[in-house]
Amino acid sequence: MSHAQAAQALARRVGEAMFAADRASRETMGMQLLACEPGRAVMRMTVRPLHLNGHQICHGGFIFTLADSTFAFACNSRNHNTVAAGCGIEFLKPAQLGDVLTCEGVEQVQSGRHGVYDMRVTNQRGDTVALFRGKSAQIKGHVLPDEPPSQESGA
DSSP: OOHHHHHHHHHHHHHHHHHHHOHIIIIISOOEEEEEETTEEEEEEEOOGGGBOTTSSBOHHHHHHHHHHHHHHHHTTTSSOEEEEEEEEEEOSOOOTTOEEEEEEEEEEEETTEEEEEEEEEOTTOOEEEEEEEEEEEOSSOSSTTSOOOOOOOO
16 A cells, blocks of 8 residues: 555545534534545534524535634645634535535645644535634544554645
8 A cells, every 4th residue: 555545545534533523513504524534524503483584595604614623624635634724614605505615625735833824615606605714733642542643744
């Protein structure tokens, strides 16, 4: 198995382990993890009635949570425990009941313990609903303690 294939397989296992333990994303939000690769993740969520605010559009906090969850999977994908150090979001288009929102998160830079990741939330028509940028910080430990972290550095 090549180094790239090993990193890909490790990221997939990290994603599966994190998603199994992530009740907020799975059960409360109804998200699906579609991909977890080194420095990249994709998640999906259908806007349900519980996601609607007083304007009958998807509450921004739920869109933020989709982006934040995607960020978590992308920045932990190399099996280093990593947390958010800061983030910001721009809401560009409302999401409606029944919309299927997909968020793709991609590492922009990884330098030492810190990384910067961009998330794009789109609806089923490909319209950009929100853009989120997160800064990550590695902390002690590993998602999968029995597996060495990937040394691959994306950008």
